[in-house]
Amino acid sequence: MNNKLLVVVTGPTAVGKTSLSIELAKHFNTVIISADSRQFYKQLNIAVAKPDQNQLKEVEHHYISFLDIADYYNVAQFETDVLQKLDEIFVEKDIAFLVGGSGLYIDAVCYGIDYFPDVPEDLRNSLNNIFEQKGIEELRKILKEKDPEYYNIVDKDNPQRLLRAIEVCLITGKPFSEQRLNEPKKRNFNIIKIALNMDRAVLNERISARVDEMLDAGLIDEAKELYKYKELNSLKTVGYRELFDYIDGKYTIEEAVEKIKTNTRRYAKRQVTWLKKDESYKWFSPEQKDEIIDYITLSL
RNA sequence: GGUACCGUAGCUCAGUCGGUAGAGCGUCGGACUGAAAAUCCGCAGGUCACUGGUUCAAUUCCAGUCGGUACCA
Numbered sequence: 073m074n075n076k077l078l079v080v081v082t083g084p085t086a087v088g089k090t091s092l093s094i095e096l097a098k099h100f101n102t103v104i105i106s107a108d109s110r111q112f113y114k115q116l117n118i119a120v121a122k123p124d125q126n127q128l129k130e131v132e133h134h135y136i137s138f139l140d141i142a143d144y145y146n147v148a149q150f151e152t153d154v155l156q157k158l159d160e161i162f163v164e165k166d167i168a169f170l171v172g173g174s175g176l177y178i179d180a181v182c183y184g185i186d187y188f189p190d191v192p193e194d195l196r197n198s199l200n201n202i203f204e205q206k207g208i209e210e211l212r213k214i215l216k217e218k219d220p221e222y223y224n225i226v227d228k229d230n231p232q233r234l235l236r237a238i239e240v241c242l243i244t245g246k247p248f249s250e251q252r253l254n255e256p257k258k259r260n261f262n263i264i265k266i267a268l269n270m271d272r273a274v275l276n277e278r279i280s281a282r283v284d285e286m287l288d289a290g291l292i293d294e295a296k297e298l299y300k301y302k303e304l305n306s307l308k309t310v311g312y313r314e315l316f317d318y319i320d321g322k323y324t325i326e327e328a329v330e331k332i333k334t335n336t337r338r339y340a341k342r343q344v345t346w347l348k349k350d351e352s353y354k355w356f357s358p359e360q361k362d363e364i365i366d367y368i369t370l371s372l
Numbered sequence: 373g374g375u376a377c378c379g380u381a382g383c384u385c386a387g388u389c390g391g392u393a394g395a396g397c398g399u400c401g402g403a404c405u406g407a408a409a410a411u412c413c414g415c416a417g418g419u420c421a422c423u424g425g426u427u428c429a430a431u432u433c434c435a436g437u438c439g440g441u442a443c444c445a
Contacts, residue, residue, distance in 0.1 A: 085409075110409055120409075146406035176408050185405050196407095227403065230412040236405085252405065272400090310409045334398075339409050345402065 076162040076261035079368055080178055081171045082107070082347060083268030084340035086278045088358035090123050092268065093171040094131050099365055102165045103132040105154055107172030107181070110309050112139045115298060118291045119311025121282065141298070141306040148187070151180040155259075162261060167372065175346040182265070184257030191239045199235050214238050219247035264371045266364060267353040269344065279336045283329065286311065295319065310335045 081093045097104050106112070110120040114137035122136060134157055139145055154170070161168045170181060179185075203211055211234040216223045218241040226233050237248040244251065269275075295315035301307055302316045311332050318328035347353055356364050 108409085109407095144406095147408080148406050150406090174408065176405075180405080188406065191406075227412055230404080232407065232411045233404070236407085239406095248405095254405075305407050305410080308407075308410060313409095336409080337399090341400085342402095342404095342408090342410095346404080346408090349403095 075166065076158075077167045077368075077372060078158065078181075078259075078261050078263045079167060079169050079371075080107075080182065080263065080265040081169055081268070082173060082175065082178055082266070082343075082353075083358075084275060084343040085121070085173050085336060086282050086340065087268045087270060087275060089171055089173065089268060090121070090127065092358050092361060092364075093169055094123070094127055095361060096364065096368070097131040097169050100167050100169075100368070102167050102169065103134065103161055104169045104171050105157060105161075106133060106135040107150075107170050107174050107177045108136075109172075109174040109177055110306070111136050111172070112145065113137070113141045113143075113306050114139065115141045115301075116306065116309065116312075118286050118289050118294050119309060121286075139306075141301055141304050143306075144193075147177055147180045148185050150177050151185055154181045158261065167368075173343055175343060179350075182256075182259070182263050186251060186253050188240050188251065189243050191243060195239060195242065196235075199238060203231055203235065208234070211235060211238065215241075218242070219249055221247060222249035222252075225249075262371065264368065265350075265353045266367070267347045267355050268358045269355055270357055275340060276337055279340065280333050283311075283333050283336065287329065291315070292325075310339055 079096070081089055081096065083089055093104055108120065110116055111122050112135060113120075116122070123133065128136070135150075135153070158168060170178060172178065199211075202214075208229070208231055211231060212223070212228055215226065215234050215238050219237060222237050226237060228234070240248040240251065291311065292315060295312050296319065298307060298312060299316055299319055302312070307313070307316075314328045314331040314335065317323060317331075318325055323331075354367060356367075
């Protein structure tokens, strides 16, 4: 353990993570690592509320716009990448910020994630085909046979959970549950974790206002440009999906905008649910900049 | 002013041949180890516009009042 410090700054979407973290990074004269799984992609800009050019100039950011929307990427890769990047950063700096709203990605950096081999694309495709043709009951049947222990605890209504467990069983030849150690890994730096939140009604208003701003900034045009890639995983994203449906004539622009707002609210709620479970977060209002600086300073 | 229809959950609406009600959406809560801005689960919520009448019993039938919509003047 050295005396280096990673400061996590997270919270629901639209709470004000970006601008606050830039002020914090400037104050501590250091860099920001993004933990926003959709800001990774260079073609996604408006809907994912990426920091703008000026903000990116003010503070050095890592892991923003470093992937193509067609690239395959995952949490485990992120863990590896960020740990390596932190080694580089901590040569010069004593402190770094990890900022974003993707809770699973933050946890992978802080606690690690169990190792599993990559899944060949055709295996995932064929399992998806089984699901589409035979339904979820078939997935349950397969998993029950391959890994009865995990079958007992898994959410049996959730196709992604079932599919993932089956995948791992098939590529490793061992039950998923056996390989899921779920033990926090040791890090050679200290970590403090800050979560930002505010009154839900106020947050919901901010979400609504931000969506309107995105529309003014040209969100519809951005969606039209990306329409041809709509099947990519990276485009299964709030703000694009709803507009793709609008382009398809599924609903009016007004309906699509309402759906973006609703889905963003739901996303924010899921983020808060995830964070509340982790008691290591220290909660602040985004206005408590001075208190946050004091809190970080005490940990240095 | 007249006629017709309507007024049930936050919204859109179902329903009860009279026995105090439901669905979708939203809200709220939750799960979640390689799709995570993804995926999945759950709960709550209604003086059935108001007042009176008939009835053992009215959200339901009747009358009036108020509000809305359409058409006629």
